[in-house]
Amino acid sequence: MITTDNKESRINVTVFGEFTLADYKEFEEVANYKVQFEGPVSLLFDLREMNGFTVDMALEEIRFARAHAHDFARIAILTDDQWVTWSAWLSKFFVDADVRVFEDTDDAEAWLGGIETPVA
Template sequence: MITTDQKESRVNLTVFGEFTLADYKEFEEVVNYKVKFEGPVSLFFDLREMSGFTIDMALEEIRFARAHAHDFARIAILTDDQWVAWSAWLSKIFVDADVRVFEDADDAEAWLSGIESPVA
């Protein structure tokens, strides 16, 4: 299950439990709308409550990232899981965005707002 929250030029996504293809498609709709009407957006993924993801979701994420390589400004990923952090760094291959992984929500929020965090 996911929740999304939209702000100006930004989409926040929180994942609870398993991240499925249906969840990712819902996220894509929100992002596509924002990009169409606002241009490049920043993304904030809160993955602290994610228990895993499906393979079809992971493949869709790669496809979506490649199709939108220039549509993201900054991507903050909030997690304390080293494997999720590793896959986030791998996603940097597909997008021009500045991607950073955080363990603290306040640091991620500050960075997305343009305030550099001492821990990046």
């Protein structure tokens, strides 16, 4: 299950439990709309409550990232999971957005707002 919160030029996504293809499609709808009407947007993915993901969701994420390589400004990922951190690093090859991983919400929010924070 996911929740999305739309802000100006930004989308906040929180994932609870298993991240499924249906969840990702919900995110895609919001992202496509925002990009179409606002241009490049920033993302905050809170994955601290995620306990896994489906293979079809992972494949869709790669497809979507390749199709929207220039549509995102900054992507902040909240997690303390090393596997998720590694996959976030890998996603940098598919998008030209600045992607960073954070453990603290305030640091992620500040960075998305333009305040530089040390890279973890």
